Amino acid sequence: MSSVEQTNRTGQEEAEDDAEASVGRLIRSQESFDKLNQYEIPQESPIIQRAIEHISPSKCTGCFFSVFPFFDWIQDYKLKKFLIDDAVSGITVGVMHIPQGLAYSMLAGVPPITGLYMAFFPVLIYIFMGTSRHVSMGTFSVVCLMTKAIVAAHAKPDTVDNNFDKPPDLSFSDAFVKPDNAELTSVQVAMVVCFAVGLWQVLMGLFRLGNISVLLSDTLVSGFSTAAAVHVLASQLGSLLGVKVGKYNSNFKVILVLRDVVMNIPSLNYVSLSLSLSVMAVLIIYTEIIKHRLEKRCHFPVPVEMLCIIIGTLLSAGLELNSKYNVKCVGNIPRGIPSPSLPAFWLLPDIIFHSLPIAVIGFTITLSMASILAKKGHYKVKANQEFIACGCGNLFASFFSCVPFAASLSRSLIQQNVGGKTQIASVFSCIFILLILLAIGPFFEQLPNCVLAAIVIVSLKGMFWQVKDFPGILRRSKLDAFVWLGTLLVSIFWDIDYGLGAGLFLSVLCVLLYGQQLKISILGKVPNNEIYLDTKHYLVAQELPGIKIIHISGSLHFANKNQLEKSCAKKLDLHSHHPPTVTISKDGENNPLNSQNESKIQSVILDMSSVSFVDPSAADSMSNLREDILHKLEGHLYLANCSPNVLEALKKFNFFSGDFPIYHYVFPSIHDAVLHAQQSSLSTGL
Incomplete structure (x- = not known):
């Protein structure tokens, strides 16, 4: 027989061959398959027994090292090999902390010195509790900007963005009970925000919510951070241009700030503008032209931002820019470290959800930063422990006049690239910052604000360049592009908090839309083997006479149960007045115009290999489908390739009953179900 003739055999001939094969090939039911492979339902241990297992000495030791990873890896610390690299890396990052700390803390509406506090106090906790060996914790622009929204809403207006002496510490009673006519400074409000953030992070870590970050897709974070960069730019325009800009604590802040800038252009401070443009030019030229060439010769980065701050401070002091040209400067910077003080806990109910x-x-x-660096360093970070480490760091720092902290992309990359091996580098960074706080802090009192604004704006270049990623996102997925654009526009034109909420809502909506969709297709048999493929994509696959094989791909739940019933009914033509048939074409294609024979459907096989979840509503829909097949087609429904969790779920939902026993209608493969259906059809003479 030629290959063409063999391919074009009738469905009846194939049925007879399969029936003969069934004599030599044992038809495996799901029950026999489970017994043969010793299937066992996993049994969960009682809660008390599991608790007892976790309080053994070995478990307690492991728990201690899990909470304080520092004491685990420090035992393998190679002093002679790592110490020099960590010292150089730590001091280099410490130098970077100064310009970034002074600049970014202004985004939170607190004095610039707060940024140096953030480079010291929370980092001390993270060193012992964090699982990343390379991240540099401290100020981060987006976090500082989000903090300012809360600070501006609850602090005395004249303390936001202004410098002042440290306010008196709250007494124990005033910290828990709101005094009459109580007014808080921006630092005091920031301390409460820092405590609330730490509280949230510790709770989420304890409840094992470390994977919550999966809700923040790369697309959402890209759109959100781009919008945050626009907010940061708007917040720095006043200092950059030396014009007066209103302090807004309402929606549409970006638009209102731009309006103020345009209206106050006549009062532009040309000295501030010239100094800002000079600093920006130096930073851009260095970053785009000089840096790459210099890195080939130097093994450590040149602190250009720090040099700009030093030169700007010297020029301001020597030329008396503040008094003669009305250039606003940083102002009073206290020497030393702040003494611990209680946050105003009575404010917590008002800001806890914000x-x-x-x-x-x-x-x-x-x-995200820790995972990237861990991949380069060939080690792993633990999401839940990172939550706890960040939370404890914020809780501790809230007693020392700090703003919520996070990892910095630029500093973390420098800490690893310079040669840092462990968090001992952060120890050297903290020592360096401590020396700055104790001795050199007051030197920066004459530093112009426009210099810090220029440093902040140039550092946002990477965030602004994310706009060029949008066309690629649009080509890959229109839904992802919708999330990116929606997050960006709501954040810019409304507010950054609402933008984050909108992004989360759109992301979850996209997940629901994807998760609700089912793909239902008809499978046919490839001649001469036990492979079954989609007849729409594989022309060689042929439907078997009297049998309809339906492949279901997706999770089955209440949201798509109607789609399941309608799609299967359409495939089976259950609502037609004519009995449905399986059409077999001469050339192997399902084409009614080339029909060779038609056979009434007697058996329907559901291929469940791509179904990962079934809920009670979907199980009821499958029961309805089974009843329609039984009464309208006078046929039978079979299940094939059910995963153990799906099979157990169907048992739990009473899908299998006396007239539909599992051992007779469920099979471990499509071919077993097909052989059983053909054998049953032949035995009944159908």
Whole structure:
């Protein structure tokens, strides 16, 4: 027989061959398959027994090292090999902390010195509790900007963005009970925000919610951070141009700030503008032209931002820019470290829910950066422990006049690229920052604000360049592009918090749309083997006479149960007045015009290999489908390739009953179901 003739055999001949094969090939039911392979339903241990297992000495030791990873890896620390690299890396990052700390803390509406506090106090905790060996914790622009929204809403207006002496510490009673006519400074409000953020992060870590970051897709984070860069730019325009800009604590802040800038252009401070443009030009030329060439010769980065701050401070002091040209400067910077003080806990109910987005964003940024560096360093980070480490760091720092902290992309990359091996580099960074706080802090009192604004704006270049990623996102997925654009526009034109909420809503909506969709297709048999393929894509696959094989791909739940019933009914033509048939074409294609024979459907096989979940509503829909097949087609429904969790779920939902026993209608493969259906059809003479 030629290959063409063999391919074009009738469906009846194939049925007879399969029936003969069934004599030599044992038809495996699901029950016999489970017995042969010793299938066993996993049994969960009682809660008390599991608790007892976790309080053994070995478990307690492991728990201690899990909470404080520092004491685990420090035992293998190679002093002679790692110490020099960590010292150089730590001091290099410490130098970077100064310009970034002074600049970014202004985004939170607190004095610039707060940024140096953030480079010291929370980092001390993270060193012992964090699982990343390379991230540099401290100020981060987006977190500081989100904090300012809360600070501006609850602090005395004249303390936001202004410098002042440290306010008096709250007494124990004033910290828990709101005094009459109580007014808080921006630092005091930031301390409460820092405590609330730490509280959220610790709770989410304890409840094992470390994977919550998966809700923040790369697309959402890209759109959100781009919008945050626009907010940061708008917040720095006043200092950059030396014009007066209103302090807004309402929606549409970006638009209102731009309006103020345009209206106050006549009062432009040309000295501030010239100094800002000079600093920006130096930073851009260095970054785009000099840096790459210099890196080939130097093994450590040149602190250009730090040099700009030093030169700007010297020029301001020597030329008396503040008094003669009305250039605003940093102002009073206290020497030393702040003494611990209690946050105003009575403010917590008012800001606790507004602090949740900051907690999630700060953690997500830190975990993303830690994961990237861990992949390069060939080690792993633990998401839940990172939550706890960040939370404890914020709780501790809230007693020392700090703003919520997070990992910095630029500093973390420098810490690893310079040669840092462990968090001992952060120890050297903290020592360096401590020396700055104790001795050199007041030197920066004459530093012009426009210099810090220029440093902040140039550092945002990477965030602004994310706009060029949008065309690629649009080509890959229109839904992802919708999330990116929606997050960006809502964040810019409404507010950054609402933008994050909108992005989360759109992301979850996309997941629901994807998860609700089912793909239902008809399978046919490939001649001479036991392979069954989609007849729409594989022309060689032929439907078997009297049998309809339906492949279901997706999770079955209440949201798509109607789609399941309608799609299967359409495939089986259950609502037609004519009995449905399987059409077999001469050339192997399902084409009614080339029909060779038609056979009434007697058996329907559902291929469940791509079904990962079934809920009670979907099980009821499958029962309805089974009844329609029984009464309208006078046929039988079979299940094939059910995963153990799907099979157990169907048992739990009473899908199998006396007239539909599992051992007779469920099979471990499509071919077993096909052989059983053909044998049953032949035995009944159908």
